Amino acid sequence: xxxxxxxxxxxxxxxxxxxxxxxxxxxxxxxxxxxxxxxxxxxxxxxxxxxxxxxxxxxxxxxxxxxxxxxxxxxxxxxxxxxxxxxxxxxxxxxxxxxxxxxxxxxx
Amino acid sequence: xxxxxxxxxxxxxxxxxxxxxxxxxxxxxxxxxxxxxxxxxxxxxxxxxxxxxxxxxxxxxxxxxxxxxxxxxxxxxxxxxxxxxxxxxxxxxxxxxxxxxxxxxxxx
DNA sequence: CTGTCGTACTTCATCTGTCGTAGTATTGTG
DNA sequence: CACAATACTACGACAGATGAAGTACGACAG
Numbered sequence: 001x002x003x004x005x006x007x008x009x010x011x012x013x014x015x016x017x018x019x020x021x022x023x024x025x026x027x028x029x030x031x032x033x034x035x036x037x038x039x040x041x042x043x044x045x046x047x048x049x050x051x052x053x054x055x056x057x058x059x060x061x062x063x064x065x066x067x068x069x070x071x072x073x074x075x076x077x078x079x080x081x082x083x084x085x086x087x088x089x090x091x092x093x094x095x096x097x098x099x100x101x102x103x104x105x106x107x108x
Numbered sequence: 109x110x111x112x113x114x115x116x117x118x119x120x121x122x123x124x125x126x127x128x129x130x131x132x133x134x135x136x137x138x139x140x141x142x143x144x145x146x147x148x149x150x151x152x153x154x155x156x157x158x159x160x161x162x163x164x165x166x167x168x169x170x171x172x173x174x175x176x177x178x179x180x181x182x183x184x185x186x187x188x189x190x191x192x193x194x195x196x197x198x199x200x201x202x203x204x205x206x207x208x209x210x211x212x213x214x215x216x
Numbered sequence: 217c218t219g220t221c222g223t224a225c226t227t228c229a230t231c232t233g234t235c236g237t238a239g240t241a242t243t244g245t246g
Numbered sequence: 247c248a249c250a251a252t253a254c255t256a257c258g259a260c261a262g263a264t265g266a267a268g269t270a271c272g273a274c275a276g
Contacts (some may be wrong), residue, residue, distance in 0.1 A: 004234080004263060006117030006205050010212070011262085017212040022232050037208045047263055049225070054262085072271070075225065091213050095115050098206060100145045104118070104125040105199050112234060113262085121235085135253050155234055157254070180242065188255065204227085 002041050010094070011051050012060070016087040018080040019061065026052065026075065053079060056076065060086050110149050118154065119159050120168070121198040127169065127187040128195070134160065134183065160185060168194050 007014075018029045026048055034042050043051075052075075055061045060083030064076050079087070115122075115186030126137045134156055142150050159182075163169045173181050187195070 001203055002201065002208060003117065006201065007209065008116055008262070009111065010113030010209055014209075014212045017214065020214065025224080027222095036211050040204060040208050044264060046227095046265080050264095070225075072222080085173060087214075093110065093114065094213050095208060097110055097263070100110060100148050100200060101115065101118055101122075103144050104122045105202050106128065106195075108127065121246070133253080135251095152235060153254080154256095156234080158233070158235095180253075 004044075004047070007041060009097075010090070011047060012055055013087060013094075014043070014088040015048070015051055015055065016060065016079055016083055016090075019077060019083070020087070023064075023076045023078045025077065029077075057081065058086075059083070112152075112155070115149060118198070118202070119155060120163055121195060121202075122151070123156070123159055123163065124168065124187055124191055124195040124198075127185055127191070131172075131184045131186045133185065139184075163191065166194075167191070 014033060015029060018032055024032075024047075028047055030043060030045070047074060052061065052063070056063055056077075060080055061077045062080055064078070066074050066076055122141060123137060126132055126140055132140075134153075138151060138153070138156055160171070164171055164185075167188055169185045170188055171185050174182050174184055178212065
């Protein structure tokens with residue numbers, strides 16, 4: 001279990017990662033984050049959906065509504081070129097962040 | 109230069125680290141963070157001082173006013189046993205956070 | 217055929233932490 | 247004496263996370 005403040009700066013990055021290999025939608029992304037992190041991080045629903053809104057507003061993802069076969073309404077998201085660029089920036093930033101924080105961590 | 113959102117969850121931890129080897133005060137801590145991070149992270153004054161208030165409220169640091177020789181008023185802070193325990197928790201959490209975030213980072 | 221669970225969201229109000237702006241006061245330096 | 251550096255404090259704004267609650271559909275058990 002990771003406290004949210006810690007990972008706060010990477011929620012958007014995590015979501016973008018989930019869209020790297022194709023479109024997906026909220027519930028699926030949520031489950032996948034949980035699975036990938038081996039239950040160590042569970043993004044709250046409201047956090048997830050407000051992140052979608054922010055990411056779309058910034059042009060990092062685009063959405064399309066699929067009011068599918070059986071009536072299940074889902075909003076699918078895709079990463080945009082800008083989103084990909086942003087994701088890569090964040091990956092680079094993450095390396096630096098690790099180096100910096102490590103200086104303030106005393107290994108047990 | 110690291111964006112604040114990224115390191116947000118570790119400001120308190122960074123400050124506590126600075127107090128591990130003895131008391132210190134705001135301005136000095138600020139300078140030391142900057143130096144230790146090799147200018148990669150500069151904590152804003154307001155962020156620093158509001159962190160002091162929070163840490164003290166939580167019992168992680170204690171303060172003492174030294175209205176020193178020449179009139180320089182400084183507030184010195186010391187880490188408490190609770191603060192030390194909290195710091196160690198955060199160090200452990202940091203290891204897990206790194207593992208988790210790394211799963212969502214695609215190395216260049 | 218009814219209740220409950222899982223899916224798939226949305227809305228709203230609140231809280232925490234950061235940050236910009238600004239101001240105060242003292243000490244050291246050219 | 248002006249100005250930078252030191253050492254804070256106060257205040258208001260804002261972004262992002264969160265809790266609580268609600269909507270709506272399908273599947274499945276009893």
